[in-house]
Amino acid sequence: MADTTIKVDSTVRDRLAVLAAQRGCTIRDLVTALAEATLTREELAARQAAVAAYVTEHLRPEFSTADITAGEQFWQELEADQRHERKRLAG
């Protein structure tokens, strides 16, 4: 596979260098691992669909798309609350 170049701010490069050194790998390895380990939006949607199917089959037969919507709303509210708490603690 052909190599390519990514331009980033020098502070980002320096941070990547520190992170890579502390993990005993190269920046190339670090960026590769990040790209491979981070799910895309499509992969996340597929993962959620697979988990919903699993829950329906094994745990809650009546699980529905309305439950996904309710769960999504719950997490959005929790994310807002915890973001607010982080800001408050940061002063």
Add this chain to the structure above:
Amino acid sequence: MNGAGVVFDHTALLALGSGSQLASQLVVAAHGQVGRHVYTPALCLAAAVAQRPALADHIGALPAMEVIELGFTAAGSVGHLIADGADWQACQAIDAARPSAEWPHGLPVVTALPALYRPHGIALIPLEKGSPGGQ
């Protein structure tokens, strides 16, 4: 840390295994975004699996459920909580919910037994009545 997180105690895990609506909503929606953490303390998992052995396979099949191992520091905290009279099944959830470097505001515990946590000043997400072990 960005994102949000909750701690599932042993009663929440049992409720999930028994088809709790709220527990299943939380778990499925957690899989749809990065940064949503459903922490499962190892002691809570052990306590739940002791009551419902098949639960271990279900938790293992849900990648967003992150098992927190019981390391040296947590083992010490859990030991002190047990010595002070707390239910051992809840102790690692109490420890995981307390403010930490990663979660300076602490984390809420999802539970069917809120009374276990009230003396410890932990934020709670109570499961619906009628959950296993619930009110």
